[in-house]
Amino acid sequence: MSKHAWLYTEMVVAETIVHQKDDLDRFLAFSVEQHPVVLQIGGSNLKNLAKAAELASFYSFDEINLNCGCPSDKVAGHGCFGASLMFNPKLVGDAMSTIAANSNIPVSVKCRIGVDYRDSYNELCDFISEVSSRSPTKHFIIHARKALLNGLSPAANRKVPPLKYEYYFALLRDFPELQFTLNGGITSIEQVDAALGKGASGVMVGRAAYNNPWYTIGRVDGAIYGVPSHNLSRRQILEQYEVYADSICEKYGSKRVNVRQLVKPLLNLFHSEPGNGQWKRMADAALKHCKTVKSFLEETLVALPDNVLDSTIVNSPLSHEGQFSDANALFPPPYKSMQSI
Numbered sequence: 348m349s350k351h352a353w354l355y356t357e358m359v360v361a362e363t364i365v366h367q368k369d370d371l372d373r374f375l376a377f378s379v380e381q382h383p384v385v386l387q388i389g390g391s392n393l394k395n396l397a398k399a400a401e402l403a404s405f406y407s408f409d410e411i412n413l414n415c416g417c418p419s420d421k422v423a424g425h426g427c428f429g430a431s432l433m434f435n436p437k438l439v440g441d442a443m444s445t446i447a448a449n450s451n452i453p454v455s456v457k458c459r460i461g462v463d464y465r466d467s468y469n470e471l472c473d474f475i476s477e478v479s480s481r482s483p484t485k486h487f488i489i490h491a492r493k494a495l496l497n498g499l500s501p502a503a504n505r506k507v508p509p510l511k512y513e514y515y516f517a518l519l520r521d522f523p524e525l526q527f528t529l530n531g532g533i534t535s536i537e538q539v540d541a542a543l544g545k546g547a548s549g550v551m552v553g554r555a556a557y558n559n560p561w562y563t564i565g566r567v568d569g570a571i572y573g574v575p576s577h578n579l580s581r582r583q584i585l586e587q588y589e590v591y592a593d594s595i596c597e598k599y600g601s602k603r604v605n606v607r608q609l610v611k612p613l614l615n616l617f618h619s620e621p622g623n624g625q626w627k628r629m630a631d632a633a634l635k636h637c638k639t640v641k642s643f644l645e646e647t648l649v650a651l652p653d654n655v656l657d658s659t660i661v662n663s664p665l666s667h668e669g670q671f672s673d674a675n676a677l678f679p680p681p682y683k684s685m686q687s688i
């Protein structure tokens with residue numbers, strides 16, 4: 348729905364890319380209209396990361412990102428990925444150098460603000476400092492809560508550890524030469540705009556974009572990128588999506604991709620609108636037998652009133668009141684590296 352927002356793939360494990368090198372379209376292919384697209388890789392084995400980056404470079408991604416945020420309980424070292432890598436900034440620095448050298452495109456790291464008991468602001472800065480000085484990494488996406496590797500589920504790890512936006516804003520202050528994208532708990536375009544107003548290099552929206560795409564992604568072009576909104580209604584968007592999705596089905600065949608996968612991103616498009624409950628029930632039933640997205644939409648859209656299907660996005664003025672006000676009060680003292688003490 349936005350032509351400007353950057354899209355991140357789900358993590359693809361480096362070993363998957365290496366072992367599936369004859370079938371890579373299945374994991375890495377995307378269509379040109381989806382640019383800019385960032386590939387996220389998981390892993391820590393330098394040889395496999397090198398090979399994965401080299402193979403991925405045939406797919407014209409706009410950036411390659413290393414996952415240092417997923418709460419995997421494997422300890423840092425051979426075969427591990429995700430947040431536990433934050434325990435080993437040197438390894439992450441070397442991994443990023445390897446990825447950059449083998450792909451020739453910009454690289455970035457997505458990380459938490461800490462892991463388990465290693466959660467001070469200074470330790471976060473040590474990580475950023477080590478990775479950015481050992482490698483060409485200039486961009487970090489900061490999920491502003493720590494990861495707990497004590498058995499908390501991935502879903503709980505996105506909710507339970509408290510958000511500390513003050514750490515994020517302090518990074519902007521202490522590393523002005525780097526770019527930091529803010530992630531975690533952002534639920535509105537107002538918050539996105541307020542964070543950018545406070546100097547954020549970028550904002551990543553995860554669950555809100557999935558849970559309520561119409562009011563989050565739908566408003567991005569006008570409210571954030573300052574370009575005219577597409578002004579399409581949901582009916583028109585679905586007409587275009589149907590053509591795209593069914594062409595994907597045809598291209599890859601039903602063994603590779605199914606209607607359920609292609610319909611999944613649509614299921615919250617009518618969040619809190621009249622008819623939404625009925626559409627969800629009809630969608631459940633239709634997914635049991637529909638073989639094309641076209642037939643799925645024909646069967647289910649009757650649940651929704653015309654005014655919902657045909658209305659376009661209203662770009663109301665943004666209010667920043669109260670956004671991130673705690674972050675100012677809680678700012679940690681400036682970073683002191685071990686070398687400077």
Ligand SMILES: Cc1cc2nc3c(=O)[nH]c(=O)nc-3n(C[C@H](O)[C@H](O)[C@H](O)COP(=O)(O)O)c2cc1C
Pocket residue numbers: 356357358387414416417457490505530531532533551552553554555
């Ligand atoms: C279903 C689901 C899958 C996710 N998969 C990944 C992933 O593959 N790589 C990653 O870095 N983060 C992943 N995340 C985490 C999000 O990118 C994001 O960091 C997290 O949800 C916090 O942002 P939010 O509050 O805007 O959702 C996932 C989150 C969800 C809900």
